[in-house]
Amino acid sequence: MALMLVSGLSNQTGASIAALAFPVLxxxxxxxxxxxxxxxxxxxxxxxxxxxxxxxxxxxxxGLALVFAAMNLSLYAAIERIGLGLAVTLEFLGPLAVALAGSRRRVDLVAAVAAAAAVVVLTRPTPSTDYLGISLALLAAACWACYILLNRTVGARLPGLEGSAAAAAVSGALYLPVGVWVLWHHPPTATALGCALAAGVLSSAVPFLADLLALRRIPAHFFGVFMSVNPVFAALAGLTLLGQQLDALAWLAIAMIVGANTVAVSTAHRPTTHRSTT
Structure with missing residues (x-):
């Protein structure tokens, strides 16, 4: 339990710290x-x-490398526009869709309807609705769903963590040209660079190692259920570190999506694939 708590809090804290570097990088x-x-x-x-x-x-x-690259960029771009809590919550529709795909169980239908209603609440039109930010978060969700499906194939064809490591290396290489260009034309301050590096450590290194240790001690389905509370961690991190306020309806929608994820994962009869922290 402690390892999973560390993983979730570290991941979402890293994302909130990353947002502090957005104005510069x-x-x-x-x-x-x-x-x-x-x-x-x-x-x-x-x-x-x-x-x-x-x-x-x-x-x-x-394919996994391209998904890594697109998923993180679309999520961070969404965070910049609509805030950490809403972006991460919408992103969680990806694994929920995979969990519900092809299911004919009544409980999964209820979970899908509840999640759809929550999305309507989160994206309800207002004078300041940022539809581009919402679309970017949904793109991140689609990328996460693709990650789960591709990761199954990679895991079947390559031993251990070789596939994920290779995909991360290729994804990092893809970002070399654009990353160098951005850093050259927007010289980072020490604070901004420190935030970006901290985000890499907190959202990649710490969760990866914590998840690896946790999965050796607990069933995969329990891990999947606990991962469903990440939108709550994201909303709390956004509130405490970035001052991003959410109204009561947004909190209710987050709770509905967390609940739908929890029901879908905990009652599934097939293995659950956890998220990469790349």
Whole structure:
């Protein structure tokens, strides 16, 4: 329990700290630094033998690398526009969709209807509704769903963490040109660079290691249920560190989506895939 608490709080605290660097580096610059940190961490742990990969192994790895790159960028861009709590909550629709796909159980239908109603509440039109931010968060959700499906294929074709490590390395390499360009044209302050590096450590290294240790001690379905409270952690981190206020309806919608995720994961009869922290 303590390891999962550390993982969730570290991940969302890292995301909120990353937002502090947006005015200087922008989401692209922060994501680039985070991807480089993730590549180093996963590379050291997974130690992928790239020269031994076959074409059939490289295909899903490259797909996973593109998903890594798009997921983090779309999420951070959404955080900049609509806030941490709402962005992470909408992103959680990705694993929920995977959990509910193809299910004909009544409980899953109820969970899907509840999640859909919560999305309507979160995206309700107001004079200041940021539809681009909402769309970016939904893109992150789609990327997360693709990550789950691709990660299953990568896990089946490559041993251990080699596939994830290789995908993180490729994703980090993809961000080299744009990351260097951003850092060159927007020289980072020491504070902004420190925030970006801290985000990489808190949102990649710490959760990855904590999740790895936790999954050795608890059932995967319990881990999946606990992961569902991340939107709450995100909303609290956004409130305490960034001053991002949510109204009562937004909190109710977050609770509904967390509940839908919890029901779908805890009652599923198939293995649950946890999120990568890259």
């Amino acid at each position: 922008g989401p692209v610059g922060v994501v680039a630094v985070r991807q480089w940190v993730a590549a180093v961490v996963l590379g050291a742990v997974g130690r992928p033998r790239l020269r031994h990969f076959t074409t059939a192994q490289w295909r899903p790895v490259l």
